[in-house]
Amino acid sequence: MDGRTVWLAMAVLVSAAALSGCSGETFTDEEKATIALLSLASLPPLPPDPTNKYADDPAAAALGATLFFDQRMSIDGVVACGTCHLIDKQFQDDLPRGKGVGTTDRRTMPLAGVAWGPWFFWDGRRDSLWAQALTPLEEQREHGGTRAFYAHFVAENFNERYQRIFGPLPDLSSVPEQAGPFGTDAEKAAWATMTPEQQDDVNRVFSNLGKGIAAFERSIAPQETRFDRFAGAIAAGTEPSEDAALTDEEIAGLKLFIGKANCSTCHTGPRLTDDSFHNTGVPVVAGLPEDLGRETGAKEVAADPFNCLGKFSDAGPEACGELRFMVKDDPRLTRAYKPPSLRGAATRPPYMHAGQFATLEEVVDHYSRAPAAPSGQSELHPLNLSERERQQLIAFVKTLSN
Amino acid sequence: MKSGWLYALAVAVLVLVAYGAHVATLDARSAKPELDLARSQTTSGGLYVAAIEPEVADVKQGVLHSWVLTVKTADGQPVDDARVAIDGGMPEHNHGLPTSPRMTEYLGNGRYRIEGVKFSMSGRWELRFDISAAPGSDSVTFNLVL
Ligand SMILES: [Cu+2]
Numbered sequence: 001m002d003g004r005t006v007w008l009a010m011a012v013l014v015s016a017a018a019l020s021g022c023s024g025e026t027f028t029d030e031e032k033a034t035i036a037l038l039s040l041a042s043l044p045p046l047p048p049d050p051t052n053k054y055a056d057d058p059a060a061a062a063l064g065a066t067l068f069f070d071q072r073m074s075i076d077g078v079v080a081c082g083t084c085h086l087i088d089k090q091f092q093d094d095l096p097r098g099k100g101v102g103t104t105d106r107r108t109m110p111l112a113g114v115a116w117g118p119w120f121f122w123d124g125r126r127d128s129l130w131a132q133a134l135t136p137l138e139e140q141r142e143h144g145g146t147r148a149f150y151a152h153f154v155a156e157n158f159n160e161r162y163q164r165i166f167g168p169l170p171d172l173s174s175v176p177e178q179a180g181p182f183g184t185d186a187e188k189a190a191w192a193t194m195t196p197e198q199q200d201d202v203n204r205v206f207s208n209l210g211k212g213i214a215a216f217e218r219s220i221a222p223q224e225t226r227f228d229r230f231a232g233a234i235a236a237g238t239e240p241s242e243d244a245a246l247t248d249e250e251i252a253g254l255k256l257f258i259g260k261a262n263c264s265t266c267h268t269g270p271r272l273t274d275d276s277f278h279n280t281g282v283p284v285v286a287g288l289p290e291d292l293g294r295e296t297g298a299k300e301v302a303a304d305p306f307n308c309l310g311k312f313s314d315a316g317p318e319a320c321g322e323l324r325f326m327v328k329d330d331p332r333l334t335r336a337y338k339p340p341s342l343r344g345a346a347t348r349p350p351y352m353h354a355g356q357f358a359t360l361e362e363v364v365d366h367y368s369r370a371p372a373a374p375s376g377q378s379e380l381h382p383l384n385l386s387e388r389e390r391q392q393l394i395a396f397v398k399t400l401s402n
Numbered sequence: 403m404k405s406g407w408l409y410a411l412a413v414a415v416l417v418l419v420a421y422g423a424h425v426a427t428l429d430a431r432s433a434k435p436e437l438d439l440a441r442s443q444t445t446s447g448g449l450y451v452a453a454i455e456p457e458v459a460d461v462k463q464g465v466l467h468s469w470v471l472t473v474k475t476a477d478g479q480p481v482d483d484a485r486v487a488i489d490g491g492m493p494e495h496n497h498g499l500p501t502s503p504r505m506t507e508y509l510g511n512g513r514y515r516i517e518g519v520k521f522s523m524s525g526r527w528e529l530r531f532d533i534s535a536a537p538g539s540d541s542v543t544f545n546l547v548l
Contacts, residue, residue: 265495265523274522276500321466325501325518
């Protein structure tokens, strides 16, 4: 090697070092704005729920917390909300499909930050947290009881507490032990024999139980993660250090997430969800009944007697914008699901609405290939990610977990 | 020795300058043609002049809000009794609006309240209005950047 070549090599090295220093750590203003939007610091205060006048009543929340973990609230006496929504597991159960009295067709959803969203369930078939809570209680594979059963249960076990919060309990003496519109044939028949007034009385108690449980769930807030501390430092223009630092690999993953990989188009805002519904071509699970996602969910929520416009809602129609202006009858609703929050996702496999993917590697592979949807049209386009980019994305998703 | 250092420095500077130029051309190429963000536009067939104004001071991502659409004829007369249909989406992402906004009230003087608008993500959105009234049917598309 002559002198020239050595100096040339040194020059290239020096400039390479200078260039890597400037492209690795810095963000464009646009990237900084997106990072700030994803950060917990931009989470608005808990929105009020005008459909539930007990939403912020501490006594209702305390009763709701008790009910959430009470296994007697089920037909077999061993299923509570907390059976599937485990308090020490981000309120989910690590299973591909939730298991109560039987096995359901969908993945149990985590509950952190749930009260910030307008739609509940993977397909958004309920429009309030209290109307949501009523659904598993009467689903045969979850709690398996009927609304008459729950009304009697409260009257027997929480009589005083109930009345202090919600007012007088109706006379339930002539209401059948088990009766409801969704139960067994015998339970449906028993419901049909009740007078409209009796049905109304039971519906009122039942909806109040939901409102108490919802008041409790409103307290389940998302937790600060390393990413949020990092975002805080970026916003403040300070050097992220120690428990706020991200590695080069994680930063590269963040750049992909908000850039070339387009993840933040749907996983946006501080809860990493746009609260809307998207078909992402997730495969069907063999053996499960047909699942059309939001296509069915939109119809169900419109017909739900406990929705925002129904008589058990405490709000007038002016508070029901989400329901009144929701998209219905649109082909893009077929197999569209709500993007889950990615907060805590890294530590709660399996993934997707029926637990289709066991690992984040499988998730990222899915986004890289963007296969055609089983029905409807996938919104994704193939990303053709390299092995390195996949690892970077996964590394970033992990910074959203503690 | 000394000339060696100079040589190295010169090459390094050249490399950096070349890189800078490369970045500059990338920027120039990725800069999109100027987007028309006007809140008042003539409809595509020239029948109306339509203007939109949000009813809230600050249009926030992910929050439902209303707009007021003002429809006038080309010579400035307010248009009554119009039927208005709203559509839109994000052309770059190939998706429509996350909600189905509707015209819910005629406010008089060619002004119509449009309720149920929501922008679920940041970026460029299109809002399209199909307007039908006595002079005929016409449409107009507005660009909005969030
Ligand atoms: Cu979009």
